[in-house]
Amino acid sequence: MSRPIEEKLLFEKDHPGRVGASVPPSDVPEVDPRTLFGDMVRGAAPAFLPEMSEVDVVRHFTRLSTYNYAVDFGLYPLGSCTMKYNPKINEEVARLEGFARLHPLQPESTTQGALELMATLQNALCAITGMDACTLQPAAGAHGEFTGVQLIRAYLENQGDARKVMLIPDSAHGTNPASAHFSGYAVEQIQSGPDGCVDLEALKARMKPDVAAIMLTVPNTLGIFEKNIAQICRILHANGSQVYVDGANLNALMGITRPGDWGADVMHINLHKTFSTPHGGGGPGAGPVACKAHLEPYLPRPVLAKKEGRYLWDRDRPKSIGKVLGFNGNFLVLVRALCYIETMGADGLKRASELAVLNANYMRSKLRPLLELGFDGPTLHEVVFCDKGLPGGVTTLDLAKRLIDYGFHPPTVYFPLIVHGALMIEPTETEPREEMDRFVEAVAAIVKEAEENPAYVKAAPHNAYRRRLDEVAAARNPRLTYKP
Amino acid sequence: MRYLPASEEDIRQMLGAIGAERVSDLFASIPEDLRLKGPLDLPEAVAEPVLRERFVTRSIRNSSPTCRPCFLGAGAYDHYAPAPIDQLLMRAEFYTAYTPYQPEMAQGTLQAIFEFQTMMADLTGMDVSNASLYDGASSVAEAALMAHRIHRGSTVLVARSVHPAYREVLRTYTKHLGFTIAEVPYGADGRLDLAALKGALNPDVCLVLAGQPNFFGVVEDLKAVAGALEGDKKPLLGAVVAEALSLALIEPPGACGADMVCGEARSFGLPLGYGGPYLGFISTRQAHMRQLPGRIVGETVDADNRRGFVLTLTTREQHIRREKATSNICSNEGLCMLAATIYLASMGRKGLRDLALQNLSKAEYLKAALRAKGIQPLFGAPTFNEFAVRVPSAEKATDAAYKADLLGGYDLGREYPELEGGYLLCATERVSKLACDRLAALLGGLS
Numbered sequence: 001m002s003r004p005i006e007e008k009l010l011f012e013k014d015h016p017g018r019v020g021a022s023v024p025p026s027d028v029p030e031v032d033p034r035t036l037f038g039d040m041v042r043g044a045a046p047a048f049l050p051e052m053s054e055v056d057v058v059r060h061f062t063r064l065s066t067y068n069y070a071v072d073f074g075l076y077p078l079g080s081c082t083m084k085y086n087p088k089i090n091e092e093v094a095r096l097e098g099f100a101r102l103h104p105l106q107p108e109s110t111t112q113g114a115l116e117l118m119a120t121l122q123n124a125l126c127a128i129t130g131m132d133a134c135t136l137q138p139a140a141g142a143h144g145e146f147t148g149v150q151l152i153r154a155y156l157e158n159q160g161d162a163r164k165v166m167l168i169p170d171s172a173h174g175t176n177p178a179s180a181h182f183s184g185y186a187v188e189q190i191q192s193g194p195d196g197c198v199d200l201e202a203l204k205a206r207m208k209p210d211v212a213a214i215m216l217t218v219p220n221t222l223g224i225f226e227k228n229i230a231q232i233c234r235i236l237h238a239n240g241s242q243v244y245v246d247g248a249n250l251n252a253l254m255g256i257t258r259p260g261d262w263g264a265d266v267m268h269i270n271l272h273k274t275f276s277t278p279h280g281g282g283g284p285g286a287g288p289v290a291c292k293a294h295l296e297p298y299l300p301r302p303v304l305a306k307k308e309g310r311y312l313w314d315r316d317r318p319k320s321i322g323k324v325l326g327f328n329g330n331f332l333v334l335v336r337a338l339c340y341i342e343t344m345g346a347d348g349l350k351r352a353s354e355l356a357v358l359n360a361n362y363m364r365s366k367l368r369p370l371l372e373l374g375f376d377g378p379t380l381h382e383v384v385f386c387d388k389g390l391p392g393g394v395t396t397l398d399l400a401k402r403l404i405d406y407g408f409h410p411p412t413v414y415f416p417l418i419v420h421g422a423l424m425i426e427p428t429e430t431e432p433r434e435e436m437d438r439f440v441e442a443v444a445a446i447v448k449e450a451e452e453n454p455a456y457v458k459a460a461p462h463n464a465y466r467r468r469l470d471e472v473a474a475a476r477n478p479r480l481t482y483k484p
Numbered sequence: 485m486r487y488l489p490a491s492e493e494d495i496r497q498m499l500g501a502i503g504a505e506r507v508s509d510l511f512a513s514i515p516e517d518l519r520l521k522g523p524l525d526l527p528e529a530v531a532e533p534v535l536r537e538r539f540v541t542r543s544i545r546n547s548s549p550t551c552r553p554c555f556l557g558a559g560a561y562d563h564y565a566p567a568p569i570d571q572l573l574m575r576a577e578f579y580t581a582y583t584p585y586q587p588e589m590a591q592g593t594l595q596a597i598f599e600f601q602t603m604m605a606d607l608t609g610m611d612v613s614n615a616s617l618y619d620g621a622s623s624v625a626e627a628a629l630m631a632h633r634i635h636r637g638s639t640v641l642v643a644r645s646v647h648p649a650y651r652e653v654l655r656t657y658t659k660h661l662g663f664t665i666a667e668v669p670y671g672a673d674g675r676l677d678l679a680a681l682k683g684a685l686n687p688d689v690c691l692v693l694a695g696q697p698n699f700f701g702v703v704e705d706l707k708a709v710a711g712a713l714e715g716d717k718k719p720l721l722g723a724v725v726a727e728a729l730s731l732a733l734i735e736p737p738g739a740c741g742a743d744m745v746c747g748e749a750r751s752f753g754l755p756l757g758y759g760g761p762y763l764g765f766i767s768t769r770q771a772h773m774r775q776l777p778g779r780i781v782g783e784t785v786d787a788d789n790r791r792g793f794v795l796t797l798t799t800r801e802q803h804i805r806r807e808k809a810t811s812n813i814c815s816n817e818g819l820c821m822l823a824a825t826i827y828l829a830s831m832g833r834k835g836l837r838d839l840a841l842q843n844l845s846k847a848e849y850l851k852a853a854l855r856a857k858g859i860q861p862l863f864g865a866p867t868f869n870e871f872a873v874r875v876p877s878a879e880k881a882t883d884a885a886y887k888a889d890l891l892g893g894y895d896l897g898r899e900y901p902e903l904e905g906g907y908l909l910c911a912t913e914r915v916s917k918l919a920c921d922r923l924a925a926l927l928g929g930l931s
Contacts, residue, residue, distance in 0.1 A: 010599045010829050020830035021566040023838045027917040028849035030841065033733055036848075036866040040703055040735050048606040049833035057829045058568050061822075065577035067591035072576035078585075085487055086580050089532050095570070097550045098543025104560050104759030105894060106547070107882065113545030114758050127525040139618035139760065140815035142802070146657075153660060162660070174802035178812035182629070184660030187807045225513045255524045257514050272815065276487075281593040282583040282615070282779060282818030284761030300656075322656035326559060326621030326649040326748070327759025339539060345529030348485050354507045355490050361510050362498040378513040404589050409582075415803070432489035433498060459787070464588040467787040471587075474784035474796040478773065480612045481602040 004465050007063040011482045014050035020057045048482060067465045068281070069409045075435050077363075079382045079412040079424025080173065080221055082251045082273035084356075087343065090276065090336035099335055104327035108312045114331065115311035119304055121338045122288075125269055128349070129247070130260025131290035135299045136329040141248060143324060144268025144287025145179035145215070147300060150321040151266055151291060152213050152242045153183055154298040158319070163212035163241070169198060171222060171416045176215045176246060185212055192418055196224045196375040204235055213242035218259065219249050221416040221424070223360065223379030233263030242266070250274045251428065252357055252381035255350025266291040275337040286333040300324045355429035356381045359436065363427055366440040370447050374419035381428075387421025391447065392454025396421035399446055401468060402460035406442035485529070549756070549891055553919035555850075557870045557910025558699070558894040559620065559647050559726045560762075563839075564914060565753040569826045579819055583779070587794045588786075593818065594793035597781040600825040607731040607828075608723075608745040609738020610767035615779035616817040617764030620726050620748025621650040625657035626777045626811055627746040627766055628691055631720045632663070633775045633810065637690035639664040643676045645698035646724050648899035654693075664688070674702040674863025674872070678712050687717040696723045696737055697730055700863055700896075700908065701847070701870030710741025720744060728752055728765075730868045732833075732840035744768040753827025754820055763820040774800060777811030839913060843869035846911035850920040854909075857928025862896075862906050870910035872896060876930050878907045884926050890919065 033041050052060070069076070076083035094100070102114055122134040138144040149166070156162045165188050166180035177187040190206070193199040198216070214236055219225045226232065233243045245259045245267035251274045253259075259267050271277050272285035279285070291299070301320040302313035344352060357380045364373075364383040374384035387396045400410030400423070412424040427436055450457050461467060490498070495507065504510055511519075530538070554562040573579060577592060584590030584597075597615045604613035617623045628640045640658070642651055644667045655665055668684060671677040676694050692713060697703050710721050723737030725747035737745045750762040768776060774797060782796030802809040831839065847869045851861060854873055862872035875881045878895035885892030896906030907927075911920060 007595070009595070009602075010825075011602065018832070019835055020568075020832060021835050023831075023835055023842060024564075024913060026842045026845060026913075028845050028920075031845045031848045033841065033844060036844075037703055037734065039707070040705060040740075040866075042731075042733055042735050043739065045833045045837065046603070046606045046732070047833075048602050049828055049831065049836060051832040051834060052829055054566075054568055054830065057826060058572065060829065061572045061596070061826055062575065064592035064595055065572075065575040067589075067595070068577040068581050068593055069586075069589040070577045071580035076582065078582055081582055083582060087487060089536060091574065091579075093536065093539035093543075096540060096543035098540075098546045098548055100755040100757055101548040101550050101562070102546050102758040103549060103554060103556050103562065103756050103891065105556055105558055106891060107886070110547040110886070110891075111758065113542040116545070117542050124526055139622070139817075140813070142812045142814045143618060143622075146812055150656070150659075173814075174804070174806045174809065175812050175814050177807035178802035178805075178809045181807035181809075182657070182661070182812055184662075227513060227515060230515070230518060255520060256511060257518045257520055261520070262518055270815075278579045278819070279582045279815070280579050280819030281581045281590070281822065283815040284618075284817045284820055285815040287815075322659075323621070323649055323652045324656055325760065326619045326647070326653060326762070330760035331758040332755070333761060335539070339535065342527065342530050342535055342538070343532070344485065344487075346524040346526040348488075348529045349524065349526070351485060351488060354510075355488055355495075357510045358490070358495065358498055358502075358507050361502045361504070365502045378510075380511070380513070400586070401588065404586065409589060410586055430487050430489065433494045461588050465591050466588050466790060466792045469587045469786045469792045469794050470784045471794050471796065474782040474794050475798070478780075478796055479783040480598075480773065480780060480796075481605045482598070 004066050005063050007060060009482055010050045010060065011048050013052060013056060013060065016051050018051045018053045020052045020054045074407065075427060075431055075439050076409045077411045077425045077427050079426040080248055082426060082428055084276055084428040085430035086278040087276055087340060090339045093339050094332045094335045099332060112311055115304060117338055118334060119311060121334055124341050125288055125290050128254055129267060129290045130258030132293040133296040133299060134288055134290045136288045136334055137300045137325050138287040138289055139325055139330050140283060140285040141268060141270045141287045142175040142179055144289045145175055146182060147289045147324050148244050148266045148268055149179055149183040151295045151298045152244065154321050155295055156212055164210045166212055167214040170418050171220050172215065172217055173248065195377055196222045197226050198232060200228055207235060207239040211239055211241045213244050215244040215246060217246040217248055219252050219380045222375050222384050223382040224377055225380055229262045248273060249381060252353055254353040255346060256353055266295055271333055271337040276340040277333050277336040284330050284333055286330040352429045359427040359429060359431055363425055363436050367443060370443050374422055382424060382426035384419050385423045386419050390450060392450040394450040394454050394457050396423055398458045398460060402446045402457050403442060404461040405463045408439055408442060552889050552891045553915045554891040555893050555909045555911065555923060556891050558908055559748065560756050561727055561751050561910060562756060562912050562914050563751050566830050568830065569753045569823050572826055573819060573823055578822055584795060587792065591792060594781050596822050596825050598783060598793050600821050601781060603828050604765055605767050607736065608767045609736030610745055611770040612773045613765060613767035614776045615781060616821040617766060617778055618817060619762035619764045621653035623746035623764035623766050624650045624693060624724055625654045627722045627744050628654055628658055630775045630777060631691035634772055635690035635720060637688040638662050639666065639688040640691045641666050641668050641684055641689055642693040643668045643695055643698060645670040645676060645700055646693055646695045647699045647726050650724060673865040674700045675704055675865045676709060678708060682712050689719040691720050691722050693722045693724055696725055697727060697868045700872045701867035702863055702865045703734055703868060706737055706740035706742060722746060729840050729843060732836040733844060749824050752824035754823050761817055761820050763817050763824055775810055778813045778816055842913045846915060847871060849917065850909065850911045853920050853924035854927060857924045859927050869912055870908060872906050872908050874905050875907045875927055878905065880930055881907055881927055884930060885923060888922060888926055890923055
């Protein structure tokens with residue numbers, strides 16, 4: 001296909017009289033809703049539910065799909081997003097009817113297979129993280145953060161004082177401060193030292209009775225392992241405080257080192273990052289929380305239990321923080337994650353982390369002659385460059401947009417905030433070397449273009465389905481629904 | 485390992501480029517005493533054919549509505565999803581893409597979100613909708629946080645007839661934020677008790693939440709609820725829609741005076757999936773759009789003045805505002821939103837109404853069949869595709885149904901001690917008249 005077809009909106013394709021799905025004939029008498037509901041009957045039919053044939057619908061969404069970039073096309077090097085390959089067998093098993101059509105409130109006697117699967121996943125996550133207990137209820141990473149912070153809060157409250165302050169480094173994801181805030185904590189930012197790690201002396205000086213916990217991403221968003229993590233845990237614990245680990249970057253660590261062994265109290269795990277479940281264009285994910293035994297009584301209820309060889313939901317959990325999701329977690333995401341873990345096995349997971357770090361360091365070494373590092377120091381699964389030295393007044397954004405023309409999804413840009421014009425690159429272990437080489441060649445070509453014809457780079461993308469979109473106008477005059 | 489492309493030769497060459505000898509050298513920044521000494525305590529890798537069998541075995545150790553007509557609803561309804569939905573979701577361009585942060589190469593996802601927002605706003609009778617939340621329960625909690633930002637009051641009045649799990653999640657989310665969560669009782673007919681609501685109002689009430697239909701399947705007189713709210717500091721009215729299919733038949737909350745509509749749209753083309761992933765949503769009036777949580781897509785133009793779509797109003801979000809964001813949500817339920825968009829386009833306005841009508845008719849048939857066997861409804865108010873009855877024992881009812889190869893209803897006594905013997909039954913298009921008759925005969929025969 002030379003040029004993608006310009007696909008209209010669904011509402012512009014409305015063709016009254018067409019049907020796109022068959023409603024089965026009814027075998028019971030039809031009821032007149034007016035006699036039942038009176039003036040609570042819907043008056044006007046929804047104008048914006050289009051009438052289309054199945055063919056129209058399939059073509060519409062197939063055309064839309066061609067405007068997207070995806071992991072199955074190529075390198076998707078978004079730092080801290082872990083855009084690894086999404087295995088096809090995972091998709092297949094998650095669609096088995098015995099999982100997909102299971103009602104969340106069925107009696108446990110009718111869901112033993114699902115419960116065994118969840119218990120197996122919980123045990124695997126505890127083994128990988130070095131933790132004692134686990135809940136699969138949170139639906140995403142930020143949801144897991146919220147759950148984990150609530151556990152800390154409930155525990156501290158039970159000790160007599162919930163305390164007031166959550167310490168969060170300036171390199172953290174925005175979800176960390178937001179999750180702490182919605183748990184009723186004041187957020188206090190701690191500055192990274194010149195090596196990109198937590199400044200121990202400053203941390204020690206801050207140890208007062210108001211500190212509830214610290215939230216640390218390890219390795220952090222610069223890809224740097226927090227080398228003093230064990231000492232940090234001891235400092236916090238000596239102060240009666242807790243340690244939360246954001247597991248967003250767990251992909252660097254599987255089988256190599258475990259947060260539970262460092263002394264961390266609680267962490268969340270992004271199954272849609274480390275454990276290969278697809279990102280789906282913005283979810284669904286899953287954000288299980290693993291914790292040490294002292295936090296276990298506070299886990300969201302119900303908790304999976306086993307009695308006389310049968311699994312069941314234990315609802316009698318008086319200290320529980322309560323439910324965080326309506327039902328049992330994003331179960332079909334959990335199915336995929338366990339399928340991945342069992343595919344990889346203990347050695348495969350370790351190998352995945354090793355190769356993720358190898359790939360990131362390979363890209364780092366190949367890109368170093370072209371771009372300037374944000375922090376100079378050993379990095380693990382991702383590397384952050386800055387915009388210093390980009391020629392011709394070209395910015396990080398320009399470079400990112402020009403990469404689109406070369407057929408790549410850009411890296412994470414302008415994050416972490418502590419690096420000027422950050423370009424954060426995480427190739428993951430599933431990238432072949434030649435794909436990374438192709439990316440490096442594209443960056444080299446763009447840097448050269450920036451020297452010779454910066455205006456062209458600044459106007460990129462040129463070959464995408466759309467050129468640069470006016471985000472300022474979108475926010476100034478929001479049009480959030482279709483108006484004919 | 486088939487997901488790991490690096491050959492020994494690749495590894496050697498990459499290490500050469502890095503200037504390292506061994507892969508383990510790359511982990512030198514991790515202190516030696518923190519390294520795991522042995523292997524992870526996990527089983528060995530399993531080959532794909534063997535693993536597939538293992539998952540099939542796990543799946544058939546469950547008994548799903550595939551072989552047992554399902555009368556269990558309570559927030560999760562067994563509807564059919566047309567085949568194109570899953571086929572289209574399987575397009576890698578959708579399911580292996582990230583959040584559309586680079587709009588020039590994510591117009592497919594962005595346009596679909598814009599279409600979803602439009603359809604959800606239309607269905608709920610509101611001006612705007614967001615791009616999804618985790619599920620119905622968390623959408624109620626987000627609605628409360630949102631109402632507090634708009635109104636400033638800290639008391640939420642939630643109908644006791646709102647889904648019990650939704651109310652629990654609401655309490656979890658607001659526990660440490662200085663909220664007061666108070667329940668409004670239901671009346672003898674199963675509808676929200678208006679007199680009790682009026683009595684509970686005070687200037688600190690920022691939000692009144694009513695189910696539509698409520699947890700008992702009862703259709704609320706939402707206009708009367710809206711009419712009961714008055715004064716300068718009158719609270720917002722939020723409708724909680726746990727069964728989105730009802731929107732095709734029941735007057736949309738926006739036309740009844742609601743200020744926000746939140747709930748669960750899983751019925752639109754998504755599997756029951758033992759509880760997730762589901763599809764929370766929230767829609768509201770234009771005036772409140774800047775207080776919405778989560779992702780929102782807006783229309784704009786590109787440098788050539790062609791129509792395009794972008795994530796917008798992002799200054800509400802955590803990656804910009806950090807602790808001052810309207811929510812901590814980041815990953816949401818993108819692919820579920822896409823499923824719903826495809827579903828709604830497939831059904832169309834007529835198909836969705838026909839389906840809703842059939843659900844209503846099935847439930848009314850079941851209700852009548854039960855009545856004929858001496859099983860009476862618990863409440864007198866009209867219901868949609870779900871209703872409560874009184875049985876001698878909910879536990880016995882469920883056991884008896886299971887023995888007859890049916891998935892029975894929900895034991896109301898579990899969360900409502902005052903409704904001991906109350907049994908919630910739902911009938912969707914997927915249960916036959918025959919199955920309804922069998923259930924009625926069976927429950928009528930219980931003692």
